[in-house]
Each structure stands twice: as structure tokens, then as C-alpha cells.
Amino acid sequence: MDTIDEAIIQCVLRNARATYAEIGKAAGLSPSAAKRRLDRLVATGAIRGFTAIVDPQALAWHTEAFVEVYCAGNPTPADLRKALEDIPEVIDACTVSGAADAMICMLAKDISHLELAIQRVRSTKPVERTESAIVLSRLLSRPRL
CATH class of the missing domain: 3.30.70.920 (Lrp/AsnC effector binding domain/regulation of amino acid metabolism (RAM) domain)
Structure with a gap:
């Protein structure tokens, strides 16, 4: 895990519905590169899921x-x-x-x-x-x- 992965994780922690463009901007990547990195984080189990936080x-x-x-x-x-x-x-x-x-x-x-x-x-x-x-x-x- 590097600083780019950490930026991606922080972005989806703040907003699990963030677009690939938003994730990419937060991590300094293009939307397609952000998608690939996010997919890898999910595939390796670093990100186990996305959820709604209900008040x-x-x-x-x-x-x-x-x-x-x-x-x-x-x-x-x-x-x-x-x-x-x-x-x-x-x-x-x-x-x-x-x-x-x-x-x-x-x-x-x-x-x-x-x-x-x-x-x-x-x-x-x-x-x-x-x-x-x-x-x-x-x-x-x-x-x-």
C-alpha cells in the first residue's frame, strides 16, 4: 500500500459514492487509473465493501x-x-x-x-x-x- 492507495481509501471513506473522476483527483490519477487502483484494492481485500451509513x-x-x-x-x-x-x-x-x-x-x-x-x-x-x-x-x- 502506498500513498496513492491511502488517498483512494480516504476518498471512499469520506464518500463511498465518489466517482472515479473524484477519486482520481484526490489521488492524483486519471479516472481510468483510479478505477484500476480501486478495483485492485477491492480484489486484494484491502477494501472489503462499500456501505451506506444511516443516521x-x-x-x-x-x-x-x-x-x-x-x-x-x-x-x-x-x-x-x-x-x-x-x-x-x-x-x-x-x-x-x-x-x-x-x-x-x-x-x-x-x-x-x-x-x-x-x-x-x-x-x-x-x-x-x-x-x-x-x-x-x-x-x-x-x-x-
């Missing part, structure tokens, strides 16, 4: 929580991912070091909706218990590189 306010989901997940036994990360992936309120999930097995970020319409979603997490096979912290205000949010 939670548009869904009227205003309640966010961080939830520590404690599992029974020793499930693999793949087992835990499979248990959580069908719960739409889980918007981010990571295995972590420390006492908890995983940390998840959840988003819901309100406290009642969040409580039901946490109950669904608790009812999945590997999950033994959870501990939750409700977000009061978001101080900083940056796109991941």
Missing part, C-alpha cells in the same frame, strides 16, 4: 448501550458472531480481553426496545449473562480506517 435518528432509534457479554463455556468468536448476527439492534460486536468475553454496541428505539433486545442477546446459547451501560451522550465518533 440512527432517521430510524428514530435514539437509545444506545454498550453491553459486556459473558459466555458459558468457551465459544469461538465464530460461534458468538453467529449468535449475535440476527439481532438487528447489535450494531457492533468485538471479542475483548478481560473478564467479559465480548463487548457489543446496541441501538434501539427506546429503553423498552433496548430491554427486549438485551433479553434476546441473553437468550442466545453461548451467553450466560450481560452487563449494560446506556450511552448518555456521544462525545466523538470517527470512521474506522
Whole structure:
């Protein structure tokens, strides 16, 4: 990866719908060269996909929580991912070091909706218990590189 690839990645992070001309301008390339480089970044897996970032306010989901997940036994990360992936309120999930097995970020319409979603997490096979912290205000949010 060189500085041109990094410029391309920064451009599509800012706007996943950027044209090849816009990407090329940001990276100092022609549109056709920008397309070839972008295609190569996708083919090698450096860029895994393009997505829309939906404002939670548009869904009227205003309640966010961080939830520590404690599992029974020793499930693999793949087992835990499979248990959580069908719960739409889980918007981010990571295995972590420390006492908890995983940390998840959840988003819901309100406290009642969040409580039901946490109950669904608790009812999945590997999950033994959870501990939750409700977000009061978001101080900083940056796109991941």
C-alpha cells in the first residue's frame, strides 16, 4: 500500500459514492487509473465493501448501550458472531480481553426496545449473562480506517 492507495481509501471513506473522476483527483490519477487502483484494492481485500451509513435518528432509534457479554463455556468468536448476527439492534460486536468475553454496541428505539433486545442477546446459547451501560451522550465518533 502506498500513498496513492491511502488517498483512494480516504476518498471512499469520506464518500463511498465518489466517482472515479473524484477519486482520481484526490489521488492524483486519471479516472481510468483510479478505477484500476480501486478495483485492485477491492480484489486484494484491502477494501472489503462499500456501505451506506444511516443516521440512527432517521430510524428514530435514539437509545444506545454498550453491553459486556459473558459466555458459558468457551465459544469461538465464530460461534458468538453467529449468535449475535440476527439481532438487528447489535450494531457492533468485538471479542475483548478481560473478564467479559465480548463487548457489543446496541441501538434501539427506546429503553423498552433496548430491554427486549438485551433479553434476546441473553437468550442466545453461548451467553450466560450481560452487563449494560446506556450511552448518555456521544462525545466523538470517527470512521474506522
